[in-house]
Amino acid sequence: MVRRYIAGDLREWCWWIDQLLSRGDTLLVYQSFNEAIFSVISILMGLNKIYHPGYKWLKYSLAEMSIQPENLGERIQQAYQLAPHQGFVTIQSLVLESYDLAVQALPQFAEEITHARTRFLHQRKRFEHEPSH
Template structure:
């Protein structure tokens, strides 16, 4: 754990007991780059609080009143993701400079929701990245309260099902309309759309590689960290991803094409039941272009 992670983790350890004091709190977990040990100067502190029953606004406010920092906001319940979020700024750059500290993001879930997420992903092979991200947070997280329960959750997620891997590959491996990079370039050098398309392909490849390697999605903020967890991947993946934007668009498209082909080969080797021939045909399709009306 680097220095930036160590002092952030120390701050989290000071906050966690304020939540752990409530008997309705089942576990508290440090997550994100701090838990993984590679935080930098831009990193926030991520804290997961898991409740036996949904937390009330009063319970969240009671902790906010005790935390030695500036409250940014207690966000309302998000029914779509079944989560409550609180933001704080810990410490101050100067004593009279409010809200100048390091960001602490606290996310609250019920244990029931976590268990349903486990069921959806592990038993029903739901490849939803939001669900996977929650499981990844548990797998990679550092328990700060009730570590025995957290270890049980970690054990449950330790085996990444083959069905989930195939579901992830099937969801992201289809890369169509790649030919449009030429169109964006021809249309007044529309680099905004061109590089947006390149970035979409790269994100799809990372999702596919996570599936091939049976690694839960945990975001793409740190490409080098993601790549380090991939046993099976194209050679020099991180460097080649970067090079796509540092050469001409045509050269970048060529590099991306090579990366797609190499990734498809890995899919063929790991999952012969996936129709990679069809994936390749879709990827290489080029819409016919016309300068004049076709013959009648």
């Protein structure tokens, strides 16, 4: 499960959020926040060997986890209460900390996790001009 979500859909996530923020696409920013948080929770459930019941009753699942970033539940809530740029920084930190925890718990997957981190942080070159419609 950890491998599945580390190799998941967070490729170029930081670049994507940066683009959405620069365009003011707030709805898509928060949708992307959800995707990242769901990946983090799934990784952590795998690391903690907890059955993945979905994302409802999240506070109870978080309480069962001995392996998790510090103040995870509070930081998730905070990410949605802050300005989108600040929420981005919070979620980016949670993803990176989750990758670090995965390397500590599963050193045999360190190379895959490092690759996932690189893809997550990857930045594409910006357009000099916005595309015309």
